Amino acid sequence: MRGLGNLGGSHVFILKKLLHDPAMAVAGVLSKLTPDRIPVTFAGPDASLELCESIAHMRCEKVLIVTDATLVEIGLIDRITKALDAGGLGWSIYSGVEPDPTFSHVEAGFAQLEQEGCKAVLAVGGGSPMDASKLIAAMATNGGQLRKLEGMLKVRQAPMPLFAIPTTAGTGSEVTLAAVVADPETHTKKFFLDPRMIPTMAALDPNLMVGLPAPITAATGMDALTHAVESFLSGWSTRTTESHAKVSIRLIFDHLHAACSDGGNVEVRKAMALASYYAGLAFTRTSLGYVHAIAHALGAYYRTPHGLANAIALPHVLEFSKKPAERRLARLAELIGCDGASDEEKAQRFIDAVRGLMAKIDIAPKHDALVEADIAPLAGQALREAHLNYPVPRYMSQPQCEALLRQMIA
Numbered sequence: 001m002r003g004l005g006n007l008g009g010s011h012v013f014i015l016k017k018l019l020h021d022p023a024m025a026v027a028g029v030l031s032k033l034t035p036d037r038i039p040v041t042f043a044g045p046d047a048s049l050e051l052c053e054s055i056a057h058m059r060c061e062k063v064l065i066v067t068d069a070t071l072v073e074i075g076l077i078d079r080i081t082k083a084l085d086a087g088g089l090g091w092s093i094y095s096g097v098e099p100d101p102t103f104s105h106v107e108a109g110f111a112q113l114e115q116e117g118c119k120a121v122l123a124v125g126g127g128s129p130m131d132a133s134k135l136i137a138a139m140a141t142n143g144g145q146l147r148k149l150e151g152m153l154k155v156r157q158a159p160m161p162l163f164a165i166p167t168t169a170g171t172g173s174e175v176t177l178a179a180v181v182a183d184p185e186t187h188t189k190k191f192f193l194d195p196r197m198i199p200t201m202a203a204l205d206p207n208l209m210v211g212l213p214a215p216i217t218a219a220t221g222m223d224a225l226t227h228a229v230e231s232f233l234s235g236w237s238t239r240t241t242e243s244h245a246k247v248s249i250r251l252i253f254d255h256l257h258a259a260c261s262d263g264g265n266v267e268v269r270k271a272m273a274l275a276s277y278y279a280g281l282a283f284t285r286t287s288l289g290y291v292h293a294i295a296h297a298l299g300a301y302y303r304t305p306h307g308l309a310n311a312i313a314l315p316h317v318l319e320f321s322k323k324p325a326e327r328r329l330a331r332l333a334e335l336i337g338c339d340g341a342s343d344e345e346k347a348q349r350f351i352d353a354v355r356g357l358m359a360k361i362d363i364a365p366k367h368d369a370l371v372e373a374d375i376a377p378l379a380g381q382a383l384r385e386a387h388l389n390y391p392v393p394r395y396m397s398q399p400q401c402e403a404l405l406r407q408m409i410a
């Protein structure tokens with residue numbers, strides 16, 4: 001565990017925050033002091049089968065597979081159940097997870113886990129099944145009350161063994177401590193943050209990603225890019241998280257366009273899976289920023305897919321943060337090979353490169369459903385989330401956030 005003396009360059013940020021916002025400053029210190037916990041990870045074609053073999057060695061008896069109906073329909077789950085059969089493991093499939101899972105989705109999964117007597121949870125899918133799995137595994141050992149686990153560090157007992165097989169390259173949820181649940185009644189998202197929810201083992205299997213349609217590949221890839229960029233600009237970043245974020249950003253600029261245009265290319269899919277993984281490692285330590293706060297609000301209001309909402313907001317938020325984050329953005333420009341006579345110029349080049357990448361993968365920085373009447377409440381919701389959770393380079397007022405959102409109206 002690190003001592004306070006090893007907090008690195010961000011200690012100045014934390015001290016400043018301590019004067020203005022003690023809760024956030026304490027969260028920042030906690031994030032530095034929490035030991036690194038990284039799942040044992042298999043990567044490469046058929047890594048998911050290796051993971052299933054390893055689960056069999058752990059003698060978990062019966063596994064609850066948490067996924068969504070589409071992955072069952074297209075037969076992708078069959079590969080997993082065959083591998084579990086080969087290892088002599090029992091299994092039960094809960095496929096009731098929908099995009100932006102609600103409390104009832106998670107609670108139904110937990111009920112099935114109890115009914116079936118499962119002793120471990122295996123997430124197969126995108127961010128939604130993975131988030132639901134973390135919570136089901138935590139409920140199993142913590143009294144079964146989901147609402148009692150909401151917030152930070154509420155998982156008192158270690159969850160049931162939890163394994164993750166992402167089928168998209170975006171959320172990085174296979175390595176993060178976070179789960180998000182939607183509350184449709186209040187148009188809000190509820191956060192569950194605890195390092196105990198980091199999966200025990202994960203598999204990055206590009207064979208499970210080759211059939212992903214281009215628009216989903218594009219949006220989820222932009223989610224990963226946003227994780228990496230927001231982590232890199234975070235006041236809680238460290239040398240390690242910066243290094244993970246840079247690996248991710250480089251991989252995404254090199255491979256996301258190809259993943260969209262040549263989705264059957266296993267090597268490209270593997271590169272994007274690694275990009276998502278490294279971005280997850282980075283942001284699970286540093287938290288995120290305004291892009292995610294705005295994306296969560298858009299998701300809650302319009303059910304905008306998370307990655308798409310991030311992509312739309314990203315260039316606007318980077319423009320807003322440009323001046324105080326100039327040096328850091330310039331370093332990212334250098335990383336992806338953009339030149340410039342000054343940091344200011346390089347920072348702008350990086351933001352332009354983000355826009356260029358979005359154009360190549362057919363994402364416009366505008367939101368079709370966004371209307372003037374929703375701007376003020378959306379901004380209010382985004383700022384409440386950001387100012388409680390995110391150590392951003394430049395803070396935004398309500399009018400500034402509203403102006404930024406107006407730029408996103410189609």
Ligand SMILES: [Fe+2]
Nearest residue numbers: 171223227306
């Ligand atoms: Fe995200």
